[in-house]
Amino acid sequence: MVTLVLGLLSLSGLCAFLALLLEAAHAVFADYGPCRISINGGAKELSVKGGGRLLGTLMDQGIFIPSACGGRGSCGLCKVRVLEGGGPLLPTETPYMNAQEVADGTRLSCQVRVRTDLVIQIPEAFFLIREFRARVVGLKPLTPFIKEVHLKLLDPPEIVFKPGQFIQFQVPEYEGSPEPVYRAYSIASPARLKNEIKLVITRVERGVATTYIHTLLKEGDEVRINGPYGDFYLRHSDRxxxxxxxxxxxxxxxxxxxxxxxxxxxxxxxxxxxxxxxxxxxxxxxxxxxxxxxxxxxxxxxxxxxxxxxxxxxxxxxxxxxxxxxxxxxxxxxxxxxxxxxxxxxxxxxxxxxxxxxxxxxxxxxx
The missing domain is CATH 3.40.50.80 (Nucleotide-binding domain of ferredoxin-NADP reductase (FNR) module)
Incomplete structure (x- = not known):
């Protein structure tokens, strides 16, 4: 049994190494040149550098697609319709799609490479999602493994959200992460306080984002967030x-x-x-x-x-x-x-x- 477990761990490590190697090779050698992305029937046209993933490419252009996992392909939230140019549906996407979504050309934007011109469709509400600069004004341990992060918004100075929604928090490049990453965290504070938000963040063992937040983030630091996102909010009824x-x-x-x-x-x-x-x-x-x-x-x-x-x-x-x-x-x-x-x-x-x-x-x- 021990031999089997060690063998599986070795195989998993090898697969992870090869995936990393392929990603690095792609970044170095793949050059797709400039590509155009047409959004919602031409309502918005982008000229972008080819080769990146659609999720990050749109984010670089100020268009933020929900992604609770930060683009790792494990949450299934970053869905957009790719009408032209997206290539075949990948095995990493199928677990998150129903038959109707497959037929409609729905894709996970974190899994789609921008290799050619694309025609996509996204909900109009995504154009209202904004990026915010904020300052950390409070860090409070709530339990041995959970910390409250209190942010004051700088630019824009206010956020309007529905109670229950979440934001994406940008963790910058640091020793534990070679590039900035995003993670989703729900807002715990009242919606009436538009110039500040509170987040409740559990430390995850070896978690890239939570390790940074729990051990390196300091009061006074400036951070970036974007949002709000999500369909989790109070419905109006008397039930x-x-x-x-x-x-x-x-x-x-x-x-x-x-x-x-x-x-x-x-x-x-x-x-x-x-x-x-x-x-x-x-x-x-x-x-x-x-x-x-x-x-x-x-x-x-x-x-x-x-x-x-x-x-x-x-x-x-x-x-x-x-x-x-x-x-x-x-x-x-x-x-x-x-x-x-x-x-x-x-x-x-x-x-x-x-x-x-x-x-x-x-x-x-x-x-």
Whole structure:
């Protein structure tokens, strides 16, 4: 067994090395010259240097396409329609496409090379996404592995977003990354504070972006972000709401709760927040303050692995276990989920079994 594992690791390492070598060779030897990109029937025409990936090429031109993974091909968000010039659909794209999208020419822009002239179609809303310069005015540890990053916007000085949406944070080139990278983080702060935002960022082992943010980013540093992005936001209805979050997935739910308190949207709402132990709970005081403003709000923290010193007498197990114990009939409910993909998948399955229809389950996966 050990020999097999070592063999697989060696093979994976070799494949990664070859992929890196091919990428380097492509960057050095491939010269496709200038290419034209026609967008939305000629509404916008770009002249660009060929050879780069469509996602980054558009970003260089000030057109920002959503990408939670920073262009690594693992989130499936950066979809555009490529009507001409994109080449064949790649195996790395097919897991993220349904039959209709394949037929419509939908592609992942991070996987499409600009090798020739392109004709593409993107949602008009993408033209409204902007890049911002911001200054770090606060860095606060919330748990041993989660940090709050407080940014003040410099130029433009204000951002308008829907509570629940996310931005992309640019991590500059540093020792751990040979080039700038982008990662998506949900906004945790109220939408009424247009000149500042707060992000909640979990450190990922060997994560290029989170390593930089947790160990090198300092107060006073100037950073770049772009956005806002996403279809995860509060819908207008009078249905009872269920919110389910894990870890830093609490961030967009906090922004939604702030909005409800600010706008006096006093709908029945229960927030289930799942973490391992008491030390992983955060924003507890803020949640209770919001609860005081929302008369029909209920908060249910859930610990999956409480420690003896926690002296915990609340809900335990997976966060979905607590939901399953509480919810018997979800036919008149609306759900907002944010957290790791395993939780999202389990919660969607559970809620649909309880009668919450798929069109009333909204979620963001962190992975």
């Amino acid at each position: 009872e709401m269920i919110m389910i979050g894990t870890g830093s997935g609490l961030a967009p739910l906090m922004s939604i709760l702030h909005h409800m308190a600010d706008e006096k949207i006093d709908r029945p709402c229960t927030l289930y927040f799942g973490v391992k132990s008491r030390q992983d709970l955060f924003y507890q005081e803020e949640i209770h303050e919001l609860g005081a403003k929302l008369s029909r709000f209920r908060y249910v923290p859930v610990l999956s692995q409480p420690l003896p010193e926690d002296r915990w007498d609340g809900e335990t197990g997976f966060v979905t276990d607590a939901v399953a114990r509480d919810v018997t009939d979800g036919s008149r409910m609306e759900a907002y989920l944010c957290g790791n993909p395993l939780m999202i998948n389990a919660a969607v399955k559970l809620l649909m079994e309880r009668g919450v229809t798929e069109d009333r389950i909204f979620f963001d996966k962190f992975g």
